[in-house]
Amino acid sequence: MLGRTSAGRPGRRWRPGALASRLVAGLVALVCCTPLVVIVTKALAVGPEKAGRLLWRPRVGELLGNTLSLVVLTVSITVVLGVAAAWLVERTDLPLAGLWRVVLVCPLAVPAFVNAYAWVSIRPDLNGLTGAVLVTSLSYFPFVFLPVAAVLRGLDRSLEDTARSLGLGPWRAFLRATLPQLRPALMGGALLVALHLLAEFGVLALVRFPTFTTAILDQYQVAFDDAAGSVLASALLALCLAFLTIDLVSRGRARHARLGRGTPQRPTPVRLGRLTPVALAGIALLVLLAIAVPVGSIARWLVMGVDSLSPGELLAPMWSSLRLAAAAAVLTTVAAFPVAWLVSRATDRLDRWVAVAVERSTYLASSLPGVVVALALVGLAVRYLPAVYQTSALLVLAYAILFVPRAMVSIRAALAHLPPELGDAARALGDNPVRAFLRVQLPLVLRGTLAGFALVFIAVSTELTATLLLAPTGTRTLATAFWAASESLDYAAAAPYAAALVILSAPVTYLLMRRTEEVTAT
Amino acid sequence: MSDVRIAGVTASHNGRPVLQGIDLHVPEASTTVILGPSGCGKTTLLRVIAGFQAPDNGSVALGDDVVVGPGLWRAPERRGVGYVAQEGNLFPHLSVGANVVYGLDRSARRDTGRLTELLRLVGLDVGLADRRPDQLSGGQQQRVALARALARRPKVLLLDEPFSSLDAALRTSTREAVADVLAREGVTAILVTHDQSEALSMADQVAIMHDGRFSQVGSPADVYDRPADTRSAGFLGDAVTLAGRADSGTVHHALGVVSVEHVPDGPVDVLLRPEQIALVAQGSGRPATVLSSTYFGHDALIDLDLGADPREPGSAGAPSVVRARVRGQDVPPDGTVVSLQLLGEPLVFPHPTSA
Incomplete structure (x- = not known):
């Protein structure tokens, strides 16, 4: 029998669906980079003179000052809170560590803008920088806590033991042997917080603290000033790229922790002794502020508005949210799978380079604030494809661009556990590439893929900023319905939506905990 | 079972030559061991025979069936080779039994008699069929991998360092068990290893590989007593x-x-x-x-x-x-x-x- 040519002939190594993977991966990279290109092109088209005038205003200086002070303060606070909490839970004999480990991730189940509503509705005087820093720190510290705790849990005790045997005290051993190992996790968490802060709209609008993102939305909604909007968006983009560069440069120097396989020996916990009550009180206070306050506040408004509550009113936005989330999660997973496959399976130097470039471009695109992506897509649609403007399709595409990495990271973690040789084994046992994929590889990565799907689903169903800009007229999602009510200060009417958003987000706690451990383990 | 004829096979990886003109004849129902240091290209040769990798030149024939030749390349699933890898590569989501019958067609997979026969062949207890692969020892995993590969009655069995992940005691007993199965079933086998005692004890024919070439091919006694050069001699003991x-x-x-x-x-x-x-x-x-x-x-x-x-x-x-x-x-x-x-x-x- 004659062998098939080109497509049937393997390169250096046989990869099923290699061609299809590469095509989809290229397309994904292209689509993801579009917003970036559009915003920069538009800003350039404004012209240097006008752009200079638009940027060189006291107003822009104020926005820059606000944005930077928010980022510096909140990132510092989340790093301190995250590391301290992770160390107490994982490295000391703090009572109820197992409970705190789960509870301290729970703030992620309350979308930040819902948290802001919960605080502002009981403390209307909470505004400006103080309010912004308080709410965002309480909402985002799990982004630091989660990876740092996972690394601390995975670290072998021998490291600190060795440091102790070399004459270091327990504190110095932690600072000099353990802390450097935490650096990649710490930097990753801090970057995530910073990017979220750049993109944050809901919280800052509620506490009336203007930053670039809120200004861009105002510009768009009130004045519909395209030139000013895209110049501001470019400034935001530049900030975002600056943070990514700082992270990349410092990562390049850091030596990454190499974790051994199997179960490492757990270190002997540090005895807190007389400090135990202080530590317990600190953790309890954190839990009180980050979880009890928002949940209690929502519950209070729910009870107060119980007379006017009509479940039917909730159904339409709920259905919109779920429908959009399902569509976006399907599209995102389908787009992410080939990229993840390519990255984890590429053996050629060229293939590997292309795969990594595609992967990085999706990270870059998704680290852009939702408002930037949405504005770019609006501009593109209005100009070239008016038919898709004001349709769900455009909104779903924006979601996919924003959330592709969430699906990709999960799928990659699953693929990392899958030895490439299993595919070979299946082929030698008579399976063609498609059957081998369906019988061996797919079942083995299904859990990770579904977890990625779920993460995207949850993120989309609680997304506010891009939805406000792109949702077709008349489409109300849970987030936009909540927003309409809380913007008009009708806190009781907003409560049912807030509760629904929290319930929808709850599984994220479990999913992120599991994913962080998988990613740390690989 | 068939004999295997390999002629003029060359292969490269990222532009670097890995195999530089390999000729080998493996007679029917015999075991040939390819012995060489790591990185000499022996695993690549096995992958070329199995069809996981295409050579740049040369041909491979299993019996009368040419599977690689000029302008010809047969997909691995249509070659009829059995492959046992270093770590066994059992499918972790399937039970031991499902692993063994994986390559059989649907009706044969339901035949528990066939499964029992295969497990007995490699000296495994039938009660292990419902276990998960990770509940078995390394030696048992390799026996399951062997049973799985033999289930399809392949024309040739390829074994890639099948015992190297086992500890010393288990290695010897598993090696003996596998050699016994190969002899009893009259299997044509090509085994790749860097362990000279494994090569000398299991082979009917030893092929010593250096830098993508065979420096000597012959019976175990031949290559040990009359090595072709000092380097081959040093590698055999x-x-x-x-x-x-x-x-x-x-x-x-x-x-x-x-x-x-x-x-x-x-x-x-x-x-x-x-x-x-x-x-x-x-x-x-x-x-x-x-x-x-x-x-x-x-x-x-x-x-x-x-x-x-x-x-x-x-x-x-x-x-x-x-x-x-x-x-x-x-x-x-x-x-x-x-x-x-x-x-x-x-x-x-x-x-x-x-x-």
């Missing part, structure tokens, strides 16, 4: 190289004189195995001083200093330390002066720099 000088058919070396044919005059390497050096009664052989010994229980290796000997002009500047293998109970203390005698004929190769 401990070897002692003595310097000597050939002079019209006679070679003088530190342990005596040997007559040779077809060796040009000039410096030569005299090659012998440590077990060819015997310790004899004082005065009846070449005197030497015991430097150190390594004790293994059943036997021991002794490093001996021959010292300078004015009787042998050819030995000037040559290393004067040789290694002998003796019975475990015959180890003399360090510093003892003993007498050495050479058993059997050593091999003589022209010294590389003089060639």
